[in-house]
Amino acid sequence: MIVVELRKMFRRPRTWATIAVLNALPLLVAVLLLLTDLAPRAGQGPPFLSAVLRNGALYPLAALAIVLPLFLPIAVAVVAGDSIAGEAQAGTLRYLLARPVGRTRLLVAKLVAVLAFVLVTVVVVAGVGYVIGSTLFDAQPIGGTSVSGTPLTSADLSGRTLLAIGYVAVSMLGVAAFALLFSTLTDSPLGATMGALAVLVASSLLFTLDAASPIAPYLPTRYWLAFVDLFRDPIQWRDITRGLALQGLYVGVLLAAAWANFTTKDITS
Amino acid sequence: MSAVITTSGLVKQYGRLRAVDGIDLDVQAGDVYGFLGANGSGKTTTVRMLLGLVLPTSGEIELLGERMPRAGRRVLPRVGALIEGPAHYGHLSGRENLSLLDAAGRGGSWRTRRRRVDHALDQVGLGGIGRRPVKAYSLGMQQRLGLAGALLRRPELLVLDEPTNGLDPQGISEVRELLLELHRGGTTVFLSSHLLAEVEQLCSRVVVLDRGRLVLQEELATLTAPTGCTVVHTPTPERVRGTLDGRVTSVDGERVIVRGSDPAEVNALLVGAGIPVSGLALERPTLEEVVLAAAGTSPDRVEARP
Ligand SMILES: Nc1ncnc2c1ncn2[C@@H]1O[C@H](COP(=O)(O)OP(=O)(O)OP(=O)(O)O)[C@@H](O)[C@H]1O
Ligand SMILES: [Mg+2]
Numbered sequence: 001m002i003v004v005e006l007r008k009m010f011r012r013p014r015t016w017a018t019i020a021v022l023n024a025l026p027l028l029v030a031v032l033l034l035l036t037d038l039a040p041r042a043g044q045g046p047p048f049l050s051a052v053l054r055n056g057a058l059y060p061l062a063a064l065a066i067v068l069p070l071f072l073p074i075a076v077a078v079v080a081g082d083s084i085a086g087e088a089q090a091g092t093l094r095y096l097l098a099r100p101v102g103r104t105r106l107l108v109a110k111l112v113a114v115l116a117f118v119l120v121t122v123v124v125v126a127g128v129g130y131v132i133g134s135t136l137f138d139a140q141p142i143g144g145t146s147v148s149g150t151p152l153t154s155a156d157l158s159g160r161t162l163l164a165i166g167y168v169a170v171s172m173l174g175v176a177a178f179a180l181l182f183s184t185l186t187d188s189p190l191g192a193t194m195g196a197l198a199v200l201v202a203s204s205l206l207f208t209l210d211a212a213s214p215i216a217p218y219l220p221t222r223y224w225l226a227f228v229d230l231f232r233d234p235i236q237w238r239d240i241t242r243g244l245a246l247q248g249l250y251v252g253v254l255l256a257a258a259w260a261n262f263t264t265k266d267i268t269s
Numbered sequence: 270m271s272a273v274i275t276t277s278g279l280v281k282q283y284g285r286l287r288a289v290d291g292i293d294l295d296v297q298a299g300d301v302y303g304f305l306g307a308n309g310s311g312k313t314t315t316v317r318m319l320l321g322l323v324l325p326t327s328g329e330i331e332l333l334g335e336r337m338p339r340a341g342r343r344v345l346p347r348v349g350a351l352i353e354g355p356a357h358y359g360h361l362s363g364r365e366n367l368s369l370l371d372a373a374g375r376g377g378s379w380r381t382r383r384r385r386v387d388h389a390l391d392q393v394g395l396g397g398i399g400r401r402p403v404k405a406y407s408l409g410m411q412q413r414l415g416l417a418g419a420l421l422r423r424p425e426l427l428v429l430d431e432p433t434n435g436l437d438p439q440g441i442s443e444v445r446e447l448l449l450e451l452h453r454g455g456t457t458v459f460l461s462s463h464l465l466a467e468v469e470q471l472c473s474r475v476v477v478l479d480r481g482r483l484v485l486q487e488e489l490a491t492l493t494a495p496t497g498c499t500v501v502h503t504p505t506p507e508r509v510r511g512t513l514d515g516r517v518t519s520v521d522g523e524r525v526i527v528r529g530s531d532p533a534e535v536n537a538l539l540v541g542a543g544i545p546v547s548g549l550a551l552e553r554p555t556l557e558e559v560v561l562a563a564a565g566t567s568p569d570r571v572e573a574r575p
Contacts, residue, residue, distance in 0.1 A: 004372050012360065091356025095418065098320045098352065099374040100345035267322040 001105050005113040009079075010120075018075045019121050023128045025071055026063035030132045047228045052137055057154075059133025060126040060161055061231065064168055067125055068224060073200050076172045079117050080179035081192030083110040084262065088187040088269035103263045111180060111255070118172045122165050150233040160235075164227040167240060171224050174247040175200065177254035178220070184262040187269045217242070220250055271298050272331065273426050273457045274319060279328035281314050281481075288314045290481035291328070296459055296474075298425075301452050303468035303489070304461035305560055306478030312461040313353050315478075316430045319459075320350055333426060346376050349424035351432050355415025359404030363395060363414045366403060370418050377422065389417040394443060408435040416444065420451075427451065428459045433467060445471055469493075469556045479564035492559045495551045499535045501525045502548030512542040526552060 009015055029049070033039060039053045040046075048062035084107070087093035096106060152160070179196035186192055203219040206212040216222060223243025229236040274296035281289040289311040296302045306312050317323040319330060321338030330337040332344045357366045367386045371377060377385060390396050393413040403411065412435050419427060427448075433441045441464075448458055448471060462468050468475060468489075475492065477485040485492075498518065503509055506520045509527070513535070516528045529535050532549045539546050 001373060004369055008358070008369065090358065091354070092358065094317070094320075094322055094352050095350075095356055095370065096373055097322055098345060098348075098350045099370060100321070100341050101373050102342065264324070266324060267317065 001101055001109040002112050005109040006116055009113045009117060015079070015117065018078065019124055022067055022071050022075055022121060022125055023063075026059075026066050026125065026129055027132060029062075029066055030059065030136050034136050047225065048231075052133060054138070056133035056137025057157065059137060060129035061164060061227075063125050063129030063132070064122065064164065065225070065228070068168060068171075069204075072121065072125075072168070072172060073175045074197065075121060076114070076118055076175045077179045077193045077196040077200075080114045080176040081183050081194075081196055082189040083114060083180060084183040085186055085189040085192045086183075088267070089189060091269060093269055094267055097267060104259065107180075107184075107259055107262055111176070114176045114180065115169075115173065118169050118176065122169050122172070126161065126165055152231075152233070160230045164230050167227040167230070167243070170244060170247050174220050174250045177251045177258070181254045181258040181261070184258045184265065218246065220246070222246065271334065272296070273298050273300070273333060274302075274459060275331045276315075276319075277329050279315065279318060279330065280326045281311075281318060281323060282326040287481050289318070289325075292478070292481075292483045293486075294476065294483075295486070296457065298457050299452075299455070300474050301448070301458045301472045302460065303472035303475035304459060304478070305463075305465070305468060305475055306461075307564060308463075309480075310478040310564070311481040312478060313430055316350075316352055316428055316459075316461060319428060320345065320348070320352065322352070342375075346374060346422055347424055348426045348428060349419035349422060350428045350430075351415050351419045352428075352430050354431070354434060355411045355418070357403040357411065357414060360402050362400045363390065363398050363403055363406070363410075363417075364400075366414065367418055367421060371421055385421055389420045392420055392447060393417045409437060409440050412436055413440070416447075424456065426457045426459065430461045431463065432460065433462065433464060441467065465556045465560060475556070477560055477563045485559070485563045489556070493553050493556060495530060495553050497528065497530045498552040499527045499529050499532045500548070500550045500552045501527055501535065501539065501546060503539070503544060503546050505544060508542070508544050509539065512544060513538060523547075 030052075033049070033053065037053070039050050046062060046065040048058045048065055052059045052062050084093065087096065097103065175196060178199050179192055182192035182195035183189065186195075200221055203221040207216055207219050207222060212219075223239050223246060226239035226243045229239055272295065274294055276292055276294045279289055279292040279294075280287065292311075292315060294315075304312055304315070314323060318325050319332060319337065321341040324338065332340070333347055335344050337344065357363070358369070361369070364386055367389060368382060371382050371385060372379065387396070390398060393416045395410065395413050395417060398410075403414065406414065412432070416429075416432060419429065432448075433444050436444060445467065448460070452458055458471075460468065460472065472489055475485070475487065475489055476483055501509060502523055503525060504523060506523060506525050509525045510517045510520065513527055517525055518528055519526045527535050530551065532551060536546060536549055
């Protein structure tokens, strides 16, 4: 079943179109940077962007930081929101369940497919970022500099980049869990996607609001950008571990709710 | 004979509406079972409950001898279904759709998958279908593809909810031939349909639903058994009344109903009296008459309360 879901996901033109669009933005930013030579000052704009003119090897991280706040969550919400509701809207859900495919199995397969999409997307964005960084900018293949200014060996840098990719993927899993839950609640994929995005927008908005500071540590988007801390010297694990724990909590609760709803629901689509 | 579908006291409540209200079905192996009822009488809801898609509010279902929905994993692979029209992934070809559906569930090696898919496509007359995506199929082709999906696992029981919807007369007759052939091969068919002529030609047993209640469950042969009257067509109905006084039960234009279950005897009397007879037949109720008599108005008529 998991293989079937992966086949469906990656045989869909939409999946690849989404990934292509996701990569267009970092490319555009790179071209603009190159043409104008106007990098944001350190500490402003997306993280890492100020450093890439000096060292293109950081561009994969800059690319992730560019798509992370908006583009990546939208893509994940679209794909995860479509997972059950899309089948319901197309009417194929009833045929799958009558085939029969166990409801739990279907949900797990959908989750794995979404996870695969997240991983592929993040890796492709990082990969394209690497290509852009090493062709358009001066890359220093022998290591780089940390955000704190100290030098990093290239092995260190690639190790930390892998960790960052993993962290971003986990953050996106939280988005996927929201969208998947909404996807079992409605027969409209658009509704499920919008629901998940509404949660994220609300969370980002509350994060900027002082009055919301008591709940700020529990907002799903709170620790998203903590992957930057992986590139400090020494690595600051505090926000990263909190981010992982928080996402784990959200994913666990939301998936349990999605499961409880989906396995007891009347399929009338 | 063994029971293929039995339900007892099956109820589905949607809010305040009882879509299905205490249905007791009894489908035996080898039946072609006609499931009739007006729009909104609860046919699709019942079919969904049989397949474990909708959970009954109360009542019990046994499918192929096992309790549903609990035994769905064991029972449903032996059942082929078409539920309220076909549904496919529009951007994939018909063959890929079937192959995905086949791979989605247990059973059947992937080595023989191609053969299964080809066989099912041949059965519904789509054997030569190319790589066109399903969204470019006509309605009839989609319906055929849906049917192919139901036949994919060579099921013992076919549950078909309006399988001939959207098909042209040729298509309908092809599907009828196909179902009869499968039936000869031992498949039990549970067919919900609005096309009474269709059901009349196919089914051995019919049930009629009215607003979620079962109002009739009977052998078709019994329902349409001769009434004991003879229908006479004649240009001079008044003279028939004169000759067979007392035996004429009704006159409708040139159509006269005469009591008596032997047309030859009636004919002899009329010819003896020199009355021209242009047509003569045993009177049988049509399925349409039976169904209309059993069920009230369509529950989809929502009339304003005074
Ligand atoms: N999900 C639902 N929520 C509320 N009511 C529903 C739902 N599904 C069906 N109904 C109601 O249940 C009744 C039976 O519907 P059902 O679809 O089973 O009828 P049907 O016999 O298949 O009709 P048709 O011949 O038009 O297909 C209808 O009155 C319908 O409005
Ligand atoms: Mg129906």
